[in-house]
Amino acid sequence: xxxxxxxxxxxxxxxxxxxxxxxETLIMTWIVMAFWVLxxxxxxxxxxxxxxxxxxxxxxxxxxWDDLVxxxxxLSDRRYFPFICTIFLLFWISDMLGVIPFLxxxxxxxxxxxxxxxxxxIVAHYSGIKFKGFKRYLKDYCEPIFFMxxxxxxxxLAKVISISFRLFGNMMGGSIIILVVSYLIYSLVLPPxxxxxxxxxxxxxxxxxxxxxxxVYISVQIK
Amino acid sequence: MDISGADLIRAAxxxxxxIAMGLGAIGPGVGEGxxxxxxxxxxxxxxxxxxxLTRTMxxxxxxxxxxxxxxxxxxxxxxxxx
Numbered sequence: 001x002x003x004x005x006x007x008x009x010x011x012x013x014x015x016x017x018x019x020x021x022x023x024e025t026l027i028m029t030w031i032v033m034a035f036w037v038l039x040x041x042x043x044x045x046x047x048x049x050x051x052x053x054x055x056x057x058x059x060x061x062x063x064x065w066d067d068l069v070x071x072x073x074x075l076s077d078r079r080y081f082p083f084i085c086t087i088f089l090l091f092w093i094s095d096m097l098g099v100i101p102f103l104x105x106x107x108x109x110x111x112x113x114x115x116x117x118x119x120x121x122i123v124a125h126y127s128g129i130k131f132k133g134f135k136r137y138l139k140d141y142c143e144p145i146f147f148m149x150x151x152x153x154x155x156x157l158a159k160v161i162s163i164s165f166r167l168f169g170n171m172m173g174g175s176i177i178i179l180v181v182s183y184l185i186y187s188l189v190l191p192p193x194x195x196x197x198x199x200x201x202x203x204x205x206x207x208x209x210x211x212x213x214x215x216v217y218i219s220v221q222i223k
Numbered sequence: 224m225d226i227s228g229a230d231l232i233r234a235a236x237x238x239x240x241x242i243a244m245g246l247g248a249i250g251p252g253v254g255e256g257x258x259x260x261x262x263x264x265x266x267x268x269x270x271x272x273x274x275x276l277t278r279t280m281x282x283x284x285x286x287x288x289x290x291x292x293x294x295x296x297x298x299x300x301x302x303x304x305x
Contacts, residue, residue: 165292168296205282209286
């Protein structure tokens with residue numbers, strides 16, 4: 001039970017400054033990336049008209065997200081599709097990684113989710129400025145009347161906190177519940193069921209929600 | 224037995240975590256139940272759209288769950304960090 005609050009870290013000194021890296025998060029994120037690179041290489045090794053199982057799984061994933069992005073953005077080209085699809089693929093496998101023994105979810109760390117949330121925020125506002133022009137972008141902050149501007153700015157910042165803390169809290173809460181229940185019943189029957197529920201089911205839904213909300217924020221800005 | 228200031232802070236942390244989690248779970252419970260009930264009504268009226276309605280329902284429930292997650296984060300901070 002002692003390991004709940006602790007985070008394994010690498011600490012080293014570079015030119016008098018202390019640098020701290022979260023060991024587990026880094027290794028697990030690299031595992032996720034290696035998985036997707038391997039999957040992509042295997043799925044596209046022999047592309048045919050009649051696909052093998054890996055190729056049809058890849059086509060299903062990419063095609064579903066292509067349709068969703070097309071439905072919500074109404075753009076003629078696919079400029080936001082790679083970004084959105086990458087967020088989903090990264091978080092999907094990240095959330096499900098805790099099911100495998102000796103591995104843990106990188107989304108259990110607030111740094112992962114917050115950095116992706118800030119990235120989505122920057123992309124949304126950059127495309128808002130690009131599509132609407134700087135003047136109309138600024139005018140949208142003073143929407144009903146002029147002195148509502150601070151509230152609108154806080155509302156925009158709260159979106160970042162909201163999506164990143166939602167994913168982080170779900171994953172962290174799930175892993176703590178699994179740990180506490182395993183400790184109470186000496187890991188007898190329930191832990192596999194709990195891992196399946198929190199890792200596979202909740203993880204998939206939360207990755208989908210994170211990606212859909214990023215997509216919605218972008219589409220609100222560019223319309 | 225002496226009760227020092229640190230013990231009082233620890234006790235207040237546990238009490239605060241319990242209250243935060245208990246009160247914070249009311250809102251998401253009511254909200255998710257409402258969303259689920261409405262989705263059931265809609266599926267009963269229009270069974271062909273069950274897939275789309277279920278997907279929308281899950282997303283809406285995950286969004287309305289977020290206030291409960293905030294209180295969970297606050298409770299975890301109170302227990303493990305303070």
